[in-house]
Amino acid sequence: MPNYLAIDTSANASVALVDNATGLVVDQRVSSKGNDQTETLSAYVKELLDAHGQKGQDLAGIIVGVGPGPFTGLRVGLVAARTFGFVWQVPVHGVMSLHALAEQVLDAGEAPAQFIVASDARRKEVYWARYDQDGAMVDGPHVSAASALPAFPVYGIGAGIYAEQLEEAGAKPMPESFEWIANAGYLVRRGISDLAAGKDLSDTSPQYLRESDAQVPAFMKQAK
């Protein structure tokens, strides 16, 4: 039975090999650090493929997290996934990375009627999206200060980092989720179910949500 390879680098490098038939994670690797995607990603993929006798060209496809997430790490996963797809001639499917957190909420059971997932966007902001209790996204993805989030239960590491601000704003940070970051094993669930529902996931463009921040430099302003 063909497997999917799932990659998400919107937070830490996370790679999973998933059985297409059951949707279950066969094996996975997750880095404990948030800044070593370039060093770890391909080594993780190699470990998983080798350990399970999986040939890249026999994969059903690659499911990759398109963010939002810190740009540099995000690009590491996207360029690798596209390159794997190119060499192995297998399809690459893009899935918004916050969906991985939503899947984790559903997996934990008894999801609220409406909830928010939030990841760390640095610069005192979070990436976030709002979902219904079936996991369908109803708003997002956005990037903003935690204090600007609407008053719903909030899951994910973004809730952990900004618990106080969220409470002050009337939202409800959920402590059991304070360490949760996007994980390829959860991401792939959404990918497989979206594909089964006939959704087009062929777009692997990164969800930057922010401009490049390029400033016209001072020496150009001086020039008249």
Place this chain on the structure above:
Amino acid sequence: MSNTEPVVLGIESSCDETGVGIVRGNRLLANAVSSSMDEHVRFGGVIPEIAARAHLEAFVPTLQSALDTAELTLDDIDAIAVTSGPGLAGALMVGVSAAKALALATGKPLYGINHLVAHVGVGVLEGTVLPPTFGALLVSGGHTEILKVTSLTNDVQLLGSTIDDAAGEAYDKTARLLGLGYPGGPAIDKAAKDGDRKAFRFPRGLSLPKFVGSAENPGKHRNNFSFSGLKTAVARCVEHFEANGGEIPVADIAASFQEAVVDVITSKAVRAMQEQGLKTLLLGGGVAANTRLRELLAARCASAGIALVVPPFSLCTDNGGMVAALGAQLVADGVSPSGLEFATDSSQPVTNIVLNSRS
């Protein structure tokens, strides 16, 4: 694989060019380059985040283009080389991640190599024969270095470099001051053609005796460059004309600025060659296209009895072919590949030609 004629694919992403080149031994088979230069124009210089975004979008199409041009498939490739540094960290990571994925997916060995040494390595392409030991002068938007190359694959020494801006950066900034647009190198070169290079005497950075010393007792900055003072001097000059309500003599300032840059670069490079007993100098980097630099360097090399080697311009600017060329040298020399776990090194020293595998 043939040891002397390995087919190597090289990947470059250290600045604003996404390059994929393919060589067979010393023969260049393809050199596909996608540049994000146009996107940086309004900022007057390379914006790292914009460059990194462009690398992601350009990588696979550039790879495809190089394979098409070479009329090869990935099966024909013996090894892959990628620039691991120096350069812009976020830009480097795109190329290195892509290279690792490519190496893993194809099962080919991967070399993480030094961008500056690759600028020199390009000199072995297209029938150029370099002596065992030679010097190199690299001048671009990102670097200004004098190197001594004893072996391309295991012995390269930094003789001098800029302590502030790269020469190309100084060109970009000056071009902005003069309203000449980006990139500054070609714009200033063009404007300078109608100007008097002796109209203004702009400073030659780090040329005072206290920095230079003597051959026997060299000063700390004997072979180093500084362009920040020059940039300030040009700004003052422009302000002076503006304050007096006069027309700014753009051509004369451009020519005088260019002369200051080129004079100090060529004189220091040639002196370093003489003091090191080097008889051949290779010029590399994007500023190698500058007509005045080539003219003055050729003249000074000739009078010092130094042979000057200037690769074709398309190989002087950042490109994947130069990475492939150095990679092929490493493969031919039996150097161990770098594996899949090395990190990028945005300030990789020239002494670190190829990254070691972490074991």
